[in-house]
Amino acid sequence: MREQSSPAAVCERLVGLQAQWPKPPFVGIWSRLAAFEREQLCRLVRSRKLVRGTMMRGTLHLMTASDYRRLRPAIQPMLSRGLQSLLTSRGTRLDTERLVTEARAFLVAGPRTFEEIRQHLLGLHPKTDERAMGFAVRMSLPLVMVPTDATWGYPAIAAFAEAEDWLGQPLADEEALPELLMRYFAAFGPASVSDAQAWSGLQGLRAVVDALRPRLRTFRDERGRELFDVPDGPRPSGDSPAPVRFIAEYDNLLLGHEDRRRIVADAHRARVYLPGLRVAATFLIDGFVGGTWRLETKRGVATLSLNAFGTLPKATRAALEREGESLAAFLEPEATPAVRILKEEEVAR
Numbered sequence: 001m002r003e004q005s006s007p008a009a010v011c012e013r014l015v016g017l018q019a020q021w022p023k024p025p026f027v028g029i030w031s032r033l034a035a036f037e038r039e040q041l042c043r044l045v046r047s048r049k050l051v052r053g054t055m056m057r058g059t060l061h062l063m064t065a066s067d068y069r070r071l072r073p074a075i076q077p078m079l080s081r082g083l084q085s086l087l088t089s090r091g092t093r094l095d096t097e098r099l100v101t102e103a104r105a106f107l108v109a110g111p112r113t114f115e116e117i118r119q120h121l122l123g124l125h126p127k128t129d130e131r132a133m134g135f136a137v138r139m140s141l142p143l144v145m146v147p148t149d150a151t152w153g154y155p156a157i158a159a160f161a162e163a164e165d166w167l168g169q170p171l172a173d174e175e176a177l178p179e180l181l182m183r184y185f186a187a188f189g190p191a192s193v194s195d196a197q198a199w200s201g202l203q204g205l206r207a208v209v210d211a212l213r214p215r216l217r218t219f220r221d222e223r224g225r226e227l228f229d230v231p232d233g234p235r236p237s238g239d240s241p242a243p244v245r246f247i248a249e250y251d252n253l254l255l256g257h258e259d260r261r262r263i264v265a266d267a268h269r270a271r272v273y274l275p276g277l278r279v280a281a282t283f284l285i286d287g288f289v290g291g292t293w294r295l296e297t298k299r300g301v302a303t304l305s306l307n308a309f310g311t312l313p314k315a316t317r318a319a320l321e322r323e324g325e326s327l328a329a330f331l332e333p334e335a336t337p338a339v340r341i342l343k344e345e346e347v348a349r
Contacts, residue, residue, distance in 0.1 A: 010029050056199060071183075073171055077202065103137040301338055
């Protein structure tokens with residue numbers, strides 16, 4: 001059942017929604033909440049109660065402003081490591097501290113797109129790799145995207161503002177890594193240390209988790225791996241009903257664990273986790289990925305095309321069609337919703 005809650009509460013529970021593109025968080029919240037309307041989320045980003053910025057795994061997330069302020073410092077070691085890895089691979093050396101100071105000064109006058117930031121830095125350092133300089137700023141200076149009145153809250157090419165200026169408050173300076181891990185286990189537990197590292201992008205978390213043992217429950221999975229969870233975390237039985245659900249590209253469900261067999265069969269991984277670190281839009285059947293979907297609007301009809309990974313029972317097809325029509329109507333409210341379950345030869349084309 002969908003929850004009677006708020007978009008902000010969903011973002012808080014999941015420690016942010018993956019938001020590489022503007023639209024997926026809307027689908028993620030629609031799939032989780034009852035009576036969710038697009039404008040609810042747009043109001044929250046425009047009022048600065050939710051922000052979109054670089055967080056776990058160095059990717060964009062939509063999260064509450066308070067969580068961003070508290071937790072952003074905890075992931076800085078991972079961002080710095082990612083930056084150093086890129087610079088080493090390119091054989092490039094940068095004065096990152098200087099670049100951050102220059103970018104910060106450039107942003108004083110107002111939000112800027114990254115193209116503008118890169119061009120500004122290139123003007124100051126004409127013989128330096130502009131992409132590397134832009135990446136250094138992105139990974140070192142806490143920035144948030146600036147929302148507009150665009151349909152999905154943000155334009156395709158958004159401007160960025162320094163997070164502390166945008167929020168009117170400084171980022172937290174206390175140690176937030178234990179809180180980040182407790183929040184992870186509350187959202188995704190039971191999970192292993194390796195799962196937590198894959199989700200966050202951070203390394204060397206074993207000692208931190210060991211220190212948290214008195215606050216956690218432990219389990220063993222079928223392979224004997226130690227799993228951790230918060231004491232009062234929900235742990236439904238394996239035969240608990242799980243209605244069909246449509247999941248957006250990059251959804252947290254598909255990126256929350258290193259062990260992805262808990263939601264995607266090995267035989268289907270290549271159809272879900274795509275080249276270029278892309279993650280397909282999928283649908284769930286009994287809590288597992290049962291196929292992928294895409295939406296196409298032509299001549300006033302919004303058609304949700306489903307590529308199932310196997311034969312669908314009649315009742316499952318009917319449930320997918322009902323849920324799919326509702327999703328198509330949510331995404332394209334001015335169009336007539338339709339659902340089409342593709343045959344294998346259509347998928348191949």
